[in-house]
Amino acid sequence: MPDPRFFDSLPALTVAELAGRIGAEVVRGGDRKVSAVAPLGTAGSTDVAFLGDRRFGEQLKATAAGCVIVPASAVDSAPADAAVLTSGEAQAAWARASLQFHKPVVLEAASLAEAAEDDTVVVEPGVIIGKGARIGRGTRIGANSVIGAGVQIGRDCHIGPNVSVGFALIGDRVKLYAGARIGEAGFGAAGSRSGPIDVPQLGRVILQDGVTIGANSCVDRGAYDDTVVGENTKIDNLVMIAHNCVIGRNCLIAAHVGISGSCTVGDNVMFGGQAGIGDHIKIGDGARVAGGAGVLADIPPGETWSGYPAKPIRQSLREAVWLAKQASGKARAGKTNE
Incomplete structure (x- = not known):
């Protein structure tokens, strides 16, 4: 269930009522009541989950969700005790379902x-504080x-000044410099017949003690789970940390590092400027990512990777030297032929 400090819960619906609102078809269990959405792995008896990719077929079979939205081809894989809806755009239907049950709390x-x-x-001039917010002793909030x-x-x-913080739990001794954006909606879109639709982002941001976030950097809230930045991590200006x-x-x-959604980064990891990390990547404890690297595969603990696509640094440098020699040799051959 999304954190009630940040999301209001709307009235429960029967599966049949929900199907009519999201454009799905009822296979079974139309009279069951549901009241929330959740991923397959964590859904409970009153939750709606969906199957968007065949890779998660085993999770579908094991889910405890009260209702699942699946393609017609996956109906037989759904648990026997779950209500079932079918849709040719299951993720988009789930996104529409989330709007029926969860609404961000209005800022008052x-x-x-x-x-x-x-x-x-x-608090300096012009600060706005929402209802239910709590601010600890000795904290200062900029204009x-x-x-x-x-x-x-x-x-x-x-x-700092001109910072926005929403859907977030922030520890002690945290520094957020000017223009930082904490807790904005992560980038998620689902394909539908009418074009891509936004997938509501129902998670939070957790910044642990001693974290620093530089000017104009963004840390998006989770799609359903939390985005977490661990103790004493220091983030430069103009960095992007995506949802989950x-x-x-x-x-x-x-500065200028971009970490895509659902990445897991260990302790004591260092990122050089302008490094880019693909989604669902795991980077082990003590690893280093060189400036400008493009990481498309998991990095084991303690290793240093560089280049694009990023590789262990010795391999990357050997390939760069070989390529330079090849290019130089061809250039000399061209001059000789002239």
Whole structure:
């Protein structure tokens, strides 16, 4: 269930009512009541899940979801006790279903007295604080920043000017520099007959103690699970951390790095500037990613990778030297022929 501090729950529906609203067909269980959406692996008896890729067929068979949305070809794989809907665009149907059950809490301004732990909290002119937000002792919030409804901010934090924080739980001694965007919707779209539709992002951002986020950097909230940045990790300016990423402790991430969705990064990992990481990549403890690298495969612990596509640095350098020699040899041959 999405965090009630950030999402309102809407009334339950029967599976048949839901099918009519999302354009799906009922196979069985139309009178069952459902009240939330969830992924296959974590769904419960009142949740709606979906199968969008055959790779997750085993999860479909094992799911505890009360209702599943599947392509017609996968009906026989659905659990016998689950209600079943069919759709030629299962993920898009699930996205529509989420809008029937979950709605982001509307931002209504609260007073500083309601949110602050004590009078050591300082807010500069133009700050907006949402209802249900809590701000710890000794924290300072810069001018024109927006702290969303339900956001929890720890003690001795520094929030710079023009920062927005939503759908987030923030630890102690966290620094968010000017223009940082924490908790915006992650980039998710599902194909449908009418074109791509946004997949609602129902997760949170968790920034643990001592994290630093540089100016104009973005950390998106999870699609359903949380985006997490571990203790004492330092992130430079203009960095993008996508939804569902889990970043370990004591990592260093230089400017212009982009980490795609659902990546897992271990502790003490270093990223050089402008490195790009593909989605669902795992990077082990103590690894290093050279500046400008394009990572398309998992990196084992302790290794240094570089290049595009990124490879262990010695291999990458050998290939670069070989390519340079080949190019130089062809250039000399061309001059000789002239």
